[in-house]
Amino acid sequence: MHAKRNTSSPNGNAAASPSTSLDASLREKEAFNFALFQHNPLPMVVVDHDGHVLKSNLARRAQQMPLPALGAPLFDPQRGEPETMLDIGLRKAIASGDVCHFTDVSWAKTWCNVTIAPFPQGAVAILEDITARKQAQAQAEHQQKQLIQADKMVMLGNLVSGVAHEVSNPNNAMILSATALKRMCNDLLPILDRVREQEGDFDVGMRAYSEIREELPELVDVVGKAAQRIKSLVDDLKAYARKGPETLSETVDVNAVLDAAVNLMNPIVRNATRRFSVEKSAELPRVVGNAQRIEQVIVNLLSNASQALPNPQCAIVAGTRWDADAAQVVIEVRDEGRGIDPAHLERITDPFFTTRQDDGGTGLGLSISKSIVESHKGQLLFSSEVGKGTVASIRLPARTGGIANQRGGQ
Ligand SMILES: Nc1ncnc2c1ncn2[C@@H]1O[C@H](COP(=O)(O)OP(=O)(O)OP(=O)(O)O)[C@@H](O)[C@H]1O
Ligand SMILES: [Mg+2]
Known part of the structure; x- marks a missing residue:
């Protein structure tokens, strides 16, 4: 962009007077701001001091959301929430001069992130439409x-x-x-x-x-x-499949969950080994999460351990312990099975990774188990030696308060 110079210096060279160079610089800034506003991919609306619409940019006009008319209030509290909240935010931003943000606003059949950036004569409202992202997330x-x-x-x-x-x-x-x-x-x-x-x-x-x-x-x-x-x-x-509540905020007694999983899997495990034992730690803090989901993970591990045994003389040990250093409750399933090839170890929690296609394995057991453990802010770890066996550990953070104040079956 070129600013036009229309004055000359005494020596004949073109020279700008202070006022014209100010004009040119203002025009340049205005053109820059215009381009920035109009062609910004984020939908924007400029409002005056009272929150009434002055103008909107191209992206805003292309939006599905209905446009308030020029001069009408951008956010009208009479339309209820969330406009009441946005109107209050807009007024606060204009009065204080502070930018304000609203995330995940459900508005006029869309989802938006709203940013209100005040300037002396009003404010710019940036209305980022996140509906598609929200829908993808929900899906x-x-x-x-x-x-x-x-x-x-x-x-x-x-x-x-x-x-x-x-x-x-x-x-x-x-x-x-x-x-x-x-x-x-x-x-x-x-x-x-x-x-x-x-x-x-x-x-x-x-x-x-x-x-x-x-x-x-x-x-x-x-x-x-x-x-x-x-x-x-x-x-x-x-034909019956239980469908449990999806809360992750229960206080969970991990020993009781291990017992429940062992009871469920007893026929399968006993069929695989004559040497099955359970070693529970008597002093175990509670964890926070969903007992049924944790049980589901232990069931998966017991199932894998049973499937890995070459003969019933090989042992499976399921147990719990408290790792004080890491402040984690550990649930372990150890087996004397065939072990996991080191080349496979990194991939066993990938969805659909299975070495048991022929026996009906889907390769989903561990991938789902991993996501359940991670949703509990824990870790699912494996160590294995081919021909010797595998140790699978679920590590879950203890409920705050540690071991000292959680004894006695609280
Ligand atoms: N204890 C174990 N000993 C040996 N290999 C194991 C053990 N646990 C898991 N694996 C290996 O990890 C792979 C993936 O396990 P995962 O539980 O995800 O699927 P799967 O058992 O093959 O099938 P599914 O559980 O869906 O029926 C298994 O196919 C097996 O190769
Ligand atoms: Mg499995």
């Missing part, structure tokens, strides 16, 4: 929740089939026995009736036969029906 959170739920479903499916197997076997035996007993009853009762006719009434299980004559087939029926009921409950359980 990512939704997907993450779905992944967690999907992982839970897979895990629950495994657990339920283990438990169902354990319950089904004795229950099936009951159903078969009840059916056989019923058949036997049908054959036995006419014989017993004849005995009573010939020899008179007699005792069965400390009661007179005549009394239990009608009851006996009913008792057998009750056993059969109860076993059928257990069978349908087990079937329901297979």
Whole structure:
């Protein structure tokens, strides 16, 4: 840009008088400010001392949000929140001369970050539209929740089939026995009736036969029906997936969570090893988080440990301990399994990394576990030696107050 010079110095050279060079410099600044304002990609509105619209830039005019007319108030408290808050902010900024920021404002069907920059005659309101970012964030959170739920479903499916197997076997035996007993009853009762006719009434299980004559087939029926009921409950359980609350602010007793995870995984772990033990520290501070989520991580680790054992002579030890130096509660699952190849160690928590494709592994267990532990501000660490085994540790920060004031099952 060139400022035009229209005066001459006494020696014939062009020279600016102080007032014209001031004019030129002002024009230059104005042109610069105009370009900066009009072509700024951030939507901006200039308001006067009373917060009434003076002008808006190109980006603002291109926005979806409806524009208040020139001379109308930019933020109208009559339209309720958030405009009341923004109007107060605008007035405060103009009165104090201090820039003020509002983040994540939900306004006129959009999300905005609003910055109000005052100048002597009014203020510039910068209205950054963050709707797309907010929507992407919400979608990512939704997907993450779905992944967690999907992982839970897979895990629950495994657990339920283990438990169902354990319950089904004795229950099936009951159903078969009840059916056989019923058949036997049908054959036995006419014989017993004849005995009573010939020899008179007699005792069965400390009661007179005549009394239990009608009851006996009913008792057998009750056993059969109860076993059928257990069978349908087990079937329901297979289709059932718990969906817990999503709070991360519970006070969690990690030993109790470990017990719950071990109970759930007991059939699977016992199937993998004859040497399973649990070593809990008696003095363990509570942590803050979501017990069900932490349980989900331990379940994943126990599942991986069980899958890694080459034979039932290899041990799994699950335990808890307090790391005073780091002020962390540590939950460990150690196994004497095949170990993890050093080349894989860095990748095992990547989504979809699995060496068990053929056995139905999804490679999501550890990636979801890691994100759960990190949402608790903790760490999920692994150390492993091929052929010797693996130690997986969940490290969680203790609830403030440390170990001293948390004893006694508080
Ligand atoms: N204790 C362990 N011993 C040996 N390898 C392990 C152990 N834990 C994890 N791994 C390795 O890490 C990989 C990823 O584990 P992750 O739990 O994420 O998925 P997965 O067990 O393969 O499948 P999924 O858990 O989804 O069924 C496993 O495939 C395995 O190679
Ligand atoms: Mg797994």
